[in-house]
Amino acid sequence: MLTLLHLDSSSRGARSISRDLTRAFVDAWKTAHPGGEVITRDLLATPVPFVDETWVAGVFSLLPATAEQRQALAVSDELIAELKVADHYVFGVPMYNFGIPAVLKAYIDQITRLGKTVLLAPGNISVGLLRGKKMTVILACGGTYGPESVLAPCNFVEPYLRTIFGFLGVKDMTFFTADHASDVAFGKIDAESYLQPLREQVCALAQG
Numbered sequence: 001m002l003t004l005l006h007l008d009s010s011s012r013g014a015r016s017i018s019r020d021l022t023r024a025f026v027d028a029w030k031t032a033h034p035g036g037e038v039i040t041r042d043l044l045a046t047p048v049p050f051v052d053e054t055w056v057a058g059v060f061s062l063l064p065a066t067a068e069q070r071q072a073l074a075v076s077d078e079l080i081a082e083l084k085v086a087d088h089y090v091f092g093v094p095m096y097n098f099g100i101p102a103v104l105k106a107y108i109d110q111i112t113r114l115g116k117t118v119l120l121a122p123g124n125i126s127v128g129l130l131r132g133k134k135m136t137v138i139l140a141c142g143g144t145y146g147p148e149s150v151l152a153p154c155n156f157v158e159p160y161l162r163t164i165f166g167f168l169g170v171k172d173m174t175f176f177t178a179d180h181a182s183d184v185a186f187g188k189i190d191a192e193s194y195l196q197p198l199r200e201q202v203c204a205l206a207q208g
């Protein structure tokens with residue numbers, strides 16, 4: 001049985017473009033994988049704590065973790081277990097100030113753990129432990145960041161997510177970008193006309 005991890009990180013709810021498109025992806029994925037299981041992780045509904053001193057001490061200590069450190073690592077353990085059990089990840093990501101939202105960075109800090117999601121060897125060799133996973137990122141941004149755009153070098157979302165999840169072992173990554181999303185907020189296009197063709201493309205990705 002296949003498992004999909006569905007993660008959203010937009011601060012918006014009903015009007016969020018990325019949430020609408022991950023929902024369409026999940027629906028299509030369920031149709032394509034009857035009996036498949038979906039794990040939902042909403043970083044706004046259930047915020048992930050920032051790593052703190054106890055967390056860091058627990059991860060980097062050579063001694064067995066104390067009860068306090070184990071407690072500080074409990075969220076990280078739970079998030080990593082989800083990543084390990086899932087076969088496919090779909091992440092809804094809004095671009096905020098050319099980068100990822102802070103809630104997603106807090107999540108990445110929790111899941112990037114020596115011995116759990118990555119191994120380091122001498123000579124700057126790293127071995128990511130999230131092997132054999134498929135990842136689809138649905139990025140919503142107000143502008144457009146294609147290769148022909150003057151804003152292309154300002155897209156720090158895709159290179160960052162490719163780098164960090166690549167470091168963690170994910171090789172099969174697809175990025176789908178809903179650009180000009182602010183046209184909806186500014187009333188240049190109505191939400192349904194904007195979203196409908198994108199939903200169809202996202203559904204095709206989920207079924208592929």
Ligand SMILES: Cc1cc2nc3c(=O)[nH]c(=O)nc-3n(C[C@H](O)[C@H](O)[C@H](O)COP(=O)(O)O)c2cc1C
Binds near residue numbers: 015016017093094144
């Ligand atoms: C705090 C904030 C910062 C933003 N920064 C950018 C940006 O740097 N570049 C961009 O193209 N759009 C930016 N936008 C526009 C969002 O990316 C756009 O509204 C997108 O639809 C957000 O995703 P969502 O609809 O899923 O919430 C920003 C929006 C917010 C709220």
